[in-house]
Amino acid sequence: MMKLDGKALAAKLKDGFAEEIKGFAEKGLRPPCLAVVLVGEDPASQIYVRSKHNDCLSVGIKSLMYTMAADTAEDELFGLIDSLNADDSVDGILVQLPLPAGLDERAVTERIRPDKDVDAFSAVNVGCITLGREGFKPCTPAGIMRLLAEYGIKAEGKECVVVGRSNIVGKPMSLLLLQDGGTVTTCHSKTSDLASHTRRADILVVAVGKEKLINGDMVKDGAVVVDVGMNRGENGLCGDVDFESCAGKVSYITPVPGGVGPMTRAMLLENTLTAYKNHVKK
Ligand code: NAP
Numbered sequence: 298m299m300k301l302d303g304k305a306l307a308a309k310l311k312d313g314f315a316e317e318i319k320g321f322a323e324k325g326l327r328p329p330c331l332a333v334v335l336v337g338e339d340p341a342s343q344i345y346v347r348s349k350h351n352d353c354l355s356v357g358i359k360s361l362m363y364t365m366a367a368d369t370a371e372d373e374l375f376g377l378i379d380s381l382n383a384d385d386s387v388d389g390i391l392v393q394l395p396l397p398a399g400l401d402e403r404a405v406t407e408r409i410r411p412d413k414d415v416d417a418f419s420a421v422n423v424g425c426i427t428l429g430r431e432g433f434k435p436c437t438p439a440g441i442m443r444l445l446a447e448y449g450i451k452a453e454g455k456e457c458v459v460v461g462r463s464n465i466v467g468k469p470m471s472l473l474l475l476q477d478g479g480t481v482t483t484c485h486s487k488t489s490d491l492a493s494h495t496r497r498a499d500i501l502v503v504a505v506g507k508e509k510l511i512n513g514d515m516v517k518d519g520a521v522v523v524d525v526g527m528n529r530g531e532n533g534l535c536g537d538v539d540f541e542s543c544a545g546k547v548s549y550i551t552p553v554p555g556g557v558g559p560m561t562r563a564m565l566l567e568n569t570l571t572a573y574k575n576h577v578k579k
Pocket of ligand 1: 437460461462463464465466467484485486487488491504505506507510525526527528557558559561562
């Protein structure tokens with residue numbers, strides 16, 4: 298068994314981004330810029346927003362942080378998004394989800410200009426993935442594809458099973474595996490006999506949010522297993538896959554932490570850098 302080391306790959310990618318951004322500065326160009334908006338005081342969101350800010354600074358991306366009260370009116374939030382949309386020095390805009398009750402996540406997501414939608418949650422960017430067109434890809438599935446590629450793992454010709462069908466992970470993950478030539482099954486809470494599907498998988502991606510949902514009896518010998526889950530329990534951070542019972546059976550597996558999480562963060566930087574390159578070239 299080999300670990301798919303997302304932490305190491307993310308560090309390597311970040312070194313490359315930093316080098317590239319240094320090159321832009323040497324040419325006298327402005328730095329790339331990501332604006333992050335946090336509405337309310339959800340503690341987990343505060344941590345995510347802070348780490349995105351630090352990630353940006355570590356590679357030379359300018360980071361703008363906006364915090365708004367939980368009872369902010371939709372019009373006020375739209376006003377901020379509109380001004381960031383219009384600001385030519387801002388390349389990426391991210392409104393941290395979930396939003397407090399009373400704010401419509403769909404309307405807020407759609408307000409962000411698609412060329413600045415570095416989270417890739419808007420209908421335009423999701424549509425581009427579905428149609429196989431150029432566009433931003435959501436950071437978690439994009440990071441997983443990059444991690445698989447780093448280890449020479451291709452979906453082509455393989456049975457791929459994705460557990461979870463959320464708009465931000467499961468669904469786009471299934472589409473990217475399909476695009477890479479995989480034969481894809483998407484499982485969810487209504488799937489009957491989950492194990493009969495997971496046991497067929499050459500590549501198994503689990504994005505559910507239930508500690509140790511998948512154990513060694515549910516995976517095929519030699520499978521590649523990607524654990525997206527981030528569950529905070531008594532024993533700290535824990536994935537959706539029981540690492541110990543799977544480790545002796547699989548060919549590759551992502552650790553939690555140190556697998557998918559760092560890749561997700563690196564892909565946000567990459568999307569911001571891509572948005573920047575598209576903007577400065579205009
Ligand atoms: P989500 O929106 O809650 O979706 C969970 C999915 O799992 C749903 O599609 C649900 O099915 C399905 N599901 C629930 N119980 C199931 C069961 N017993 N068997 C099979 N499927 C089941 O969650 P998410 O946003 O996709 O995130 C999933 C996990 O990944 C969470 O732990 C989250 O914290 C983590 N995550 C990690 C990263 C990272 O960078 N590492 C990024 C994003 C998310 P239905 O659709 O039928 O309800």
